Amino acid sequence: MAEEKTNVMRVLDQKKVPYTPHHYAHPDGAVDGASVAALIDRDPAAVCKTLVTQGASKKYYVFVIPVLKELDLKAAAKAVGEKSIEMIKQAQLLPLTGYVHGGCSPVGMKKQFPTVLDQGVEGLDAITVSAGKIGAQVELAPAALAGLVRGSFAPVSK
Template sequence: MAKKKPVKTNAIRLIEQQKIPYTEHRYEWSEEHSGADEAAKQLGQTEKIYKTLLAMGNKTGPLVAVIPGDRELDLKKIAKASGNKKVEMLHLRDLETTTGYIRGGCSPVGMKKLFPTYIDSSAETLDTVIVSAGRRGLQMELKPADLAKVVGADFVEILG
């Protein structure tokens, strides 16, 4: 039987180019179960799973929020942190054209452009976080500081 070839997404390539240590995690997904909650359930590491959300600021345009998978983004807090008066969630139909990623496989690393990125400050208390590696069913675990460095992120309180 042939060995499965490792998947090299844009996110993983970027992490490897920066020589950042990471661990891959794979899980089964389906159209109905492709979110952070499914990854957390299958990987058994709920507190480490962080989801990537895209929003639109009235001044900055697209911005990225990385928050715990079981929590909600506070639009007022991210607006303030990003220097916007108003922030709305990006329409799902615009996700792929904006980022190059699809729902359930959106990584904060390796988007088409480097957008202003904000990681919830809760991540700083963890040794590692698990975020999408750019494909459904594929996650990567790395240190929060390394994630922030590669995407130029700030740690801020953005939870609702």
């Protein structure tokens, strides 16, 4: 059965960025990243979560890191030239990005925020990120994703 295209997939198609879509069942809503990796049969080191943060300057930043790692807030602040950063509250996510918790993608947010991908994924052939809704992921080259979101690579996870 053909799955519907998400906004993320439409953006990738429009920008001619090659990707592989993955869909998984999620009867209980959002699932953790390790489960997503298992459901789509991918190495968790190459399955990434999208984290939205706010700096001391009140600017917003997006970080893409492997699902089994944590965002290193000090390293992340340094990567974007902020004194400090913190995760935004879950209630802010949908109004700010247009995405729900568990379905947040670095592609196609309401506004393009500075985006940093964890340096550990830079050398991988492909990484998987949310396709913008729970139950859908897109697999693409890290450099292609960074190019699309005007992102950079930095060591931001621990």
